[in-house]
Amino acid sequence: MDVTTFHTDPEAQIGTVMAVREQVLGEAPYPNWTAVGVNWLAGFDFEIKVIARIPLAA
DSSP states (O other), X not given: OEEEEEESSHHHHHHHHHHHHHHHXXXXXXXXXXXXXXXXXXXXXXXXXXXXXXXXXX
């Protein structure tokens, strides 16, 4: 799993993102995560891109 988050105001947003991440993902091991500061997101303040693989059932 790979997560990329795009932030128009990283300093103001990262605390909220980390709190949600902890609730959703729980304990380690965590997925790869890249946070990118940007100055424009087509009308949004925050964007998440996730690439995940669902394993085949046994």
